Amino acid sequence: MTTPKKTSSSEQTPLEEAYPTTVEGLVLEERLGYALRRAQLKVFKHFDEAMREHDIRPAQFSSLVVIEGYPGVTQSNLAQTLSIDPPRVVSLINSLEERGLALRVRCKRDRRSHGIFLTKTGEALVERLKGLAEQSDLEATQSLSEIERRQLLTLLRKVYASEEGDD
Template identity: 60%
Template sequence: MAMPSTPAPASDPLDTGVLDDLIGYALRRAQIQVFQHLVERLNAYDLRPAQFSALAIIAQNPGPTQAELAKSLAIEPPQVVPMVNKLEERGLALRVRCKPDKRSYGLFLSKAGEALLKELKEVAARSDQEATANLSTEEREQLRALLRKVYQG
């Protein structure tokens, strides 16, 4: 069978057919759009969304272990090590030896990490708002509630 010699114009998106009926496909497309928007905003701070998330979780729950942080971020524990190393190298987070178990370290934000996180929370909120600007406030709240229902079981 011969292949057409002229590709479809870039402005005409391909028909995704059955994919449009799948929640997973719609979630992934929306996640890519919202995530990319945040990536672009965090680039100015030389941070990735996972690093921002780690800072936010540590601030909300001072002293988690790296394993607890990994579980909260839904990533494998070995992936947390280089992330925390980078945050520590930048002076944003600290590892502090736990008293009960001298082999464990708790994670804490430094003063610089706290200050930066305060700014990043505003950046992330604006990014979230901009990336979902085509939704009303009520639709945004409804979507957030439905998504929580999906991932919290």
Template identity: 60%
Template sequence: MAKSSSAASSSALPASDAAVPLDAALDDLIGYALRRAQLKLFQNLIARLAVHDLRPAQFSALAIIEQNPGLMQADLARALAIEPPQVVPLLNKLEERALAVRVRCKPDKRSYGIFLSKTGETMLKEVKQIAAQSDLDATAALDDAEREQLLRLLRKIYQD
């Protein structure tokens, strides 16, 4: 019986198709290509951020908070393109690590503004350099003009 199942599995892929990539049927889908590119970029970034015990979403949140001190949780969720409840555990983690703080707003006691701590500011300076280098390394197959064109096209898709 083992012979026939092994024979069946070896005949499942004709020899002529052996050189065709397994995902060739998806080659013309932009979404698939974007996802594959994102995986490559994120795997590179995740490995480099691991030294700081930081995830890409946490890095993104810190960068957005730095650029918009005092922003509200709902605004951070919108900027990260995530649901507002998903921001809470992310911010909890950043606060536990003393990288960010939530400060109650005086006019509306129910609202909190989000700020980087001094520790968060210091770490973010270093991590921004790591992220920029990771981005360049992961896209090394592109020249400067191609990289700029890719960024322009991607922005055109997600900002539409």
């Protein structure tokens, strides 16, 4: 790989050695969105690997955890909770139901809505997945100390939890 070298931006002919391989020193390093995207890419890559064996996607994992915590949750509440759109929930629950991990139970009280529950298989799987996910987080953030990891989590929560839109 050739060495990065910064040059005047008014020079309009191709350079020979002006090839960066990092964004070091660029304003990009100061942008939160960029840093978030890059960090997320890395963490998700680890997550994908950890879940590959069980063929579980991030959204499926999130759904399973929420259903486990709130058995009987409705699809619309799941949508709100995870900030995804109702149509997305349909295919999400379909996939879980087809794999025998969750099931819809029509609500007697309001027959428009479905309570969603985990099956025994689903409960067993989510327990396993939670362990794998925790391990994956640790691997993806080996460069952080335990204290830093907690700090990061706290700061991220502070960002996304702040009311303002209803993101």
